[in-house]
Amino acid sequence: MSPKLLLLLFLRRWHARIGFAAVVFFLFLAVTGFVLNHSADFGLDTKYVHAAWLLRWYGIAPEPPRQAFRSGRHDLIAANGRWLLDGRLSGEKFPQPVGLVELPGMVVVASSTSLYLYGKDGALIDRLERNALPAVPVQAIGSGEQQLVLRTARGTFESSDGLAWELAPRDAIAWSAPAELSAADRERYAALLEPGISVQQLLLDLHSGRIAGRYGPLAVDLLAVFLAVLSLSGAWLFLKPRHRRERH
Amino acid sequence: MICAARRSLAVLILVFGATAVAHGEVYQEPGAFVAEVLGSTPALKVLWLTREMQGQAAAILGHPPAQLRQRYWSDAHKTVWILEETGKEELITAGFVVVDGRIDHVRVLVYREGRGQEVRQSSFLKQFKDAKAQGNRLDRDIDGIVGATLSVGAMERMARLALLFDRLSHDNAHG
Numbered sequence: 001m002s003p004k005l006l007l008l009l010f011l012r013r014w015h016a017r018i019g020f021a022a023v024v025f026f027l028f029l030a031v032t033g034f035v036l037n038h039s040a041d042f043g044l045d046t047k048y049v050h051a052a053w054l055l056r057w058y059g060i061a062p063e064p065p066r067q068a069f070r071s072g073r074h075d076l077i078a079a080n081g082r083w084l085l086d087g088r089l090s091g092e093k094f095p096q097p098v099g100l101v102e103l104p105g106m107v108v109v110a111s112s113t114s115l116y117l118y119g120k121d122g123a124l125i126d127r128l129e130r131n132a133l134p135a136v137p138v139q140a141i142g143s144g145e146q147q148l149v150l151r152t153a154r155g156t157f158e159s160s161d162g163l164a165w166e167l168a169p170r171d172a173i174a175w176s177a178p179a180e181l182s183a184a185d186r187e188r189y190a191a192l193l194e195p196g197i198s199v200q201q202l203l204l205d206l207h208s209g210r211i212a213g214r215y216g217p218l219a220v221d222l223l224a225v226f227l228a229v230l231s232l233s234g235a236w237l238f239l240k241p242r243h244r245r246e247r248h
Numbered sequence: 249m250i251c252a253a254r255r256s257l258a259v260l261i262l263v264f265g266a267t268a269v270a271h272g273e274v275y276q277e278p279g280a281f282v283a284e285v286l287g288s289t290p291a292l293k294v295l296w297l298t299r300e301m302q303g304q305a306a307a308i309l310g311h312p313p314a315q316l317r318q319r320y321w322s323d324a325h326k327t328v329w330i331l332e333e334t335g336k337e338e339l340i341t342a343g344f345v346v347v348d349g350r351i352d353h354v355r356v357l358v359y360r361e362g363r364g365q366e367v368r369q370s371s372f373l374k375q376f377k378d379a380k381a382q383g384n385r386l387d388r389d390i391d392g393i394v395g396a397t398l399s400v401g402a403m404e405r406m407a408r409l410a411l412l413f414d415r416l417s418h419d420n421a422h423g
Contacts, residue, residue, distance in 0.1 A: 040336065040398055045334075045336060045337050046334075117317075119316070123316055124314065124315045124316065125315060125316045125317045126315050126316070126317040126319070127314070127315055131277055131278045131279050132319070163292050163294065163319070164292070198337075200337075
């Protein structure tokens with residue numbers, strides 16, 4: 001048997017073996033790559049997976065909620081960038097609140113650099129960032145005579161609607177203060193407020209191999225080498241017999 | 249080894265998270281933009297979005313508007329809107345000036361995405377000059393930018409929303 005024929009047989013055999021062995025991985029890479037390419041169309045950039053086992057795998061230790069803010073019939077518990085306002089979960093990446101006050105027709109949550117104004121039904125009326133606030137950082141939020149009051153390093157300001165602010169003349173202000181949660185409540189709220197991993201991030205880590213740590217990308221690199229070998233051997237197997245026929 | 253893998257994953261997430269925040273670049277404070285456009289900062293006005301208006305805004309955005317109260321500024325001729333919309337993952341803050349139902353001026357004020365900052369360049373933004381509403385879209389095609397497709401889409405949606413809000417604010421003013 002000629003060396004060329006031997007090489008051809010060798011290549012054909014290994015082309016088939018590598019292709020068969022890697023079919024699951026290649027399909028996996030193809031599917032995750034396709035989904036990642038259309039992640040915005042599928043809305044994956046805004047979806048999060050909340051699972052304790054996944055957090056453990058990622059090495060993320062959830063921060064348990066320790067305090068609650070209460071005002072009238074409303075309460076807010078926050079942890080891990082998530083808010084539970086009157087039992088309703090917010091999205092992700094929310095700031096740490098400094099207080100909560102109830103006003104006629106609205107509930108206001110303050111962070112150090114923003115205010116969130118909610119209607120009584122929980123719908124967001126407005127989000128005021130630092131440029132719409134009289135001063136930042138906000139140190140405390142309170143209410144007095146149906147006015148929203150903010151304490152900052154530059155003074156204490158009040159507003160009835162969060163739009164027009166003026167220096168607060170009054171002393172009788174009920175400042176929002178955190179209340180410690182009981183151990184049972186901490187445990188209950190910790191489960192509700194555990195952090196999430198975005199689906200897009202998860203897919204990206206699966207696709208790149210990073211989900212398996214430092215050696216994961218090397219394994220994906222190896223698959224890339226296999227793919228290159230398959231392409232080259234496939235091309236050779238495709239062209240070589242044709243080349244021979246053309247010579248005859 | 250598994251612990252090391254977990255640590256590196258957690259670090260990656262923290263690094264990417266921190267990077268996303270660090271990338272938030274303020275090109276101009278919204279208040280400064282309003283003052284520049286109107287010469288001073290006139291009294292703030294408010295457009296409350298009724299259920300019907302929310303539906304109209306949702307048809308443009310592809311999702312319900314984030315909030316029910318939209319702040320804006322105006323003088324005798326123009327209205328100024330500071331709007332926010334998500335590009336890929338983060339919010340883009342942009343200022344829109346509307347005159348006679350046409351976009352007069354657009355500026356990207358805060359850009360928080362890791363890439364796609366090209367949408368702030370005047371060569372891109374000048375495409376919006378004199379754009380009018382046509383259905384739920386603009387009356388023209390806006391040329392995209394390679395690598396910034398989602399940010400370009402967000403800018404188009406915000407421009408169309410500014411035109412809707414401008415019309416609604418005039419409707420409200422005239423009763």
